[in-house]
Amino acid sequence: MSTVLDPDSADLTLLQDRQVAVLGYDAVAEAHALNLRDSGVDVWVGIDPDSRRAVSAEIEGLTVRSPEEAVAHCDIVLVPAADDHSPGxxxxxxxxLQRLLDEHTEPGDLVIVTSGAQVLPGALSVPEGVDLALLRAVGDGQRIREEFLDGRGCPALVAVARDGSGAAWATLTAYAAAMGSLRSGAIVTTVEHQATALDLAEEWVHVPLRKAVEAAFDELVRRGVEDEVAYLAVVHDLKTRVDQINGAGFASQYGPAGHPIGGSEGEPLTRRAAARAAHPLEHVGRRVRAMMSWIR
Incomplete structure (x- = not known):
């Protein structure tokens, strides 16, 4: 079982004399910036001051500076990924991004990314003496902000990849607390594990699923089924089932064991036997879902 950090794991006073540069101002960056600000953290948004997003940040009362000035002034830098295949x-x-970090960070600074893929070999790197960490909230920008405002928080994955200062973990947990993530819990992992999980899920689940859906649709149409009927069967009904699995596990589809297995004579399994037969996904899923207030 993973280590899960809670609010008692963090000391928010560690951020009192620190400044955070949030690069960009997309939905995730905005949620980080506003949650940190509301927790009393000094936040600078590093973005083109003449951009439309800069105006949005200024309306919220945030300090807006060029990326170069923001990174140079602050000692914590958030580099949010636009998606899991983007450097930032x-x-x-x-x-x-590499030039910003090379020219404007100093030893003892902390760079935080939101995807492990951003800092794998051949991707973004930090200069010698600069700490590197991961904080990936479980939710999009809107969810991160809404959960914070409701007094809860989105759980997160956290990892430290480099801790030259000896303070990276303490600073990261304080940051996660200011974000609201520790209210629900932060799961400790590694950058490599998080990146590997993304890659394997893409290869083994997401891409094959898309291909299976397209192939099933094509086959139904080939058999003369109306396009709309085929779509509803392979896409709409799939979403309904995925929503049920996300909210209550595979057992919501096939009974408490997660699959339609009976006893030796085809009798229904007892609750205890079903629990023993359940795939580990069911047990882990219950723990993880308990951290997400919106699907409890």
Whole structure:
């Protein structure tokens, strides 16, 4: 079982004399910036001051500076990924981000990314003496903000990849607390594990699922089934089932054992026997879902 950090794991006073630069201002960056600000953290948004997103940040009362100035001024830098295949915010390419970190961070600073893939070999790197960590909230930007405002928080995955200062973990947990994530819990992992999980899920689940859906649709249409009927069967009904699995596990589809297995004579399994037969996914799923207030 993983280590899960709670509010008692953090000391928010560690952020009192620190400044956080949030690069970009997409939905996730905005949620980080606003949650941190509401927790009393000094936040600077690093973005083109003439951009429309900069105006949105200024309306919220946030300090807006050029990315170079924000990174140079602050000692904690958030580099949110636009998606799991991007080095950072949508308006930043890898070369720009690397130059920002190389030229404007100092030993003892902490760089936080939101996807382990951002800092795998050949991707973004931090200069010698600069700490590196991961904080990936379980939820999109809107969810992160709404949960915080409701007095809860989105759980998160956290990891430290480099801790030259000896203070990276303490600073990261304080940051996670200010974000609201420790209210629900932060699961300790590694950058490599999080990146591997994303890659394998993409290869073994997401891509094959898309291909299976497309193939089933094509086959139904080939058999003369109306397009709309085929769509509803392979897409709409799939979403309904996935929502049920996400909210209550596979057992919500096939009974408490997670699959339609009976006893030796085809009799229904007892509750205890069903629990023993359940795939580990069911047990882990119950623990993880308990951290998400919106699906409890």
């Amino acid at each position: 915010p949508a308006t930043f390419d890898l070369e720009h």
